[in-house]
Amino acid sequence: MTILQNVSLRPYNTFGMDVAATHFTVFNDLQQIQELSSMAWMYPKKYIVGGGSNILLTQPLEGLVIKNEWKGIALVDESDEHVWLQVNAGEIWHDTVLYAISKGWGGMENLSLIPGCVGAAPMQNIGAYGVEVKELIDEVVAWHWEENRFIALKNEDCQFGYRDSIFKQALKEKVLITSVVFRLSKKPKLNTTYGAIQQQLEKMGVHKPTIKTVSDAVIAIRTSKLPNPKDIGNAGSFFKNPVIHKAQFLSLQQQYPAIVGHASGDDTIKVAAGWLIEQAGWKGYKKGAAGVHDKQALVLVNHGGASGMEVYDLSSDIITSVHYQFGIMLEREVQIW
Numbered sequence: 001m002t003i004l005q006n007v008s009l010r011p012y013n014t015f016g017m018d019v020a021a022t023h024f025t026v027f028n029d030l031q032q033i034q035e036l037s038s039m040a041w042m043y044p045k046k047y048i049v050g051g052g053s054n055i056l057l058t059q060p061l062e063g064l065v066i067k068n069e070w071k072g073i074a075l076v077d078e079s080d081e082h083v084w085l086q087v088n089a090g091e092i093w094h095d096t097v098l099y100a101i102s103k104g105w106g107g108m109e110n111l112s113l114i115p116g117c118v119g120a121a122p123m124q125n126i127g128a129y130g131v132e133v134k135e136l137i138d139e140v141v142a143w144h145w146e147e148n149r150f151i152a153l154k155n156e157d158c159q160f161g162y163r164d165s166i167f168k169q170a171l172k173e174k175v176l177i178t179s180v181v182f183r184l185s186k187k188p189k190l191n192t193t194y195g196a197i198q199q200q201l202e203k204m205g206v207h208k209p210t211i212k213t214v215s216d217a218v219i220a221i222r223t224s225k226l227p228n229p230k231d232i233g234n235a236g237s238f239f240k241n242p243v244i245h246k247a248q249f250l251s252l253q254q255q256y257p258a259i260v261g262h263a264s265g266d267d268t269i270k271v272a273a274g275w276l277i278e279q280a281g282w283k284g285y286k287k288g289a290a291g292v293h294d295k296q297a298l299v300l301v302n303h304g305g306a307s308g309m310e311v312y313d314l315s316s317d318i319i320t321s322v323h324y325q326f327g328i329m330l331e332r333e334v335q336i337w
């Protein structure tokens, strides 16, 4: 395989940061694993990139950037109720969703149009419109750099949490996810209660929704609400929605009756980070070329020419200001490199 030197990563991250990697290669064939492995010692630091839609590049990368383009989809098992679909990590997430929908297999439709590749989906347990990918994952297969072998983790081994998994924790930077097996439903149960899906379906004149029309509704909502990285650099939600104790939420609610939160456990509430950021006065804020989106305060943007550090510093200022006003510490969702 070819290892290129001093490669600009600008086309490989949706923030559009023009940062160079000392070494860069494309992984598109499972045979390359042995080759990559034999030279792994030369590159103690390895960075796996899929669609680059959940990373912020703040400095030149010393090490080997591996762009995952390993593609392929296979039906590996089937029952009366379900199919098991093995999808290689370099497949585009949204294409996989559309593929499943075209076959009539349900489960992924609420996750339509999330940017990025399949290999990154388990990483932060992607979620949208009331569904998390952990509900669909049967198994994740990955190459373990130190153990020099493939490992297969069943769903329960992945330690999935809200925007979290073992791949962000104990296995962080230790594995290259090569494929994911999804269990999809032949008799889909639609989930249209979350967000504006129902309203959107009515707007579209859909009275008997299907996985296809639910997907269409999600696409329509997302397109109207979220900035397209092709138009303005961003990585979607920059922060996680913080989970706080119910008592703290009730006390905040007295001061801010409009605060937005949903129960996330017996005694905890997940608060809308976008609401907190907006209340703290950041929506539409701009400093140089870094800013906060004017319609969606949870999204930090690169108006063109911002550096990763400028966006990072802005995120730090937001964290400080939200903490000062509400006593809540925001956590970044985006991976900082």
Ligand SMILES: Cc1cc2nc3c(=O)[nH]c(=O)nc-3n(C[C@H](O)[C@H](O)[C@H](O)COP(=O)(O)OP(=O)(O)OC[C@H]3O[C@@H](n4cnc5c(N)ncnc54)[C@H](O)[C@@H]3O)c2cc1C
Residues within 6 Å of the ligand: 014, 047, 048, 049, 050, 051, 052, 053, 054, 055, 068, 089, 114, 115, 116, 117, 118, 119, 120, 121, 123, 124, 125, 126, 127, 128, 175, 176, 177, 178, 226, 227, 228, 229, 234, 235, 236, 237, 335
């Ligand atoms: C406009 C927009 C909207 C978004 N909406 C949502 C949303 O609704 N819900 C949501 O959850 N996310 C959302 N995101 C975030 C992002 O799309 C997801 O996190 C997505 O899964 C990232 O995929 P990627 O391939 O771009 O990952 P990358 O950004 O390339 O990588 C992200 C992390 O995963 C690691 N990684 C990637 N591939 C592999 C692999 N094969 N093996 C090991 N590690 C790997 C990387 O090393 C990095 O740490 C949004 C982003 C944007 C820009």
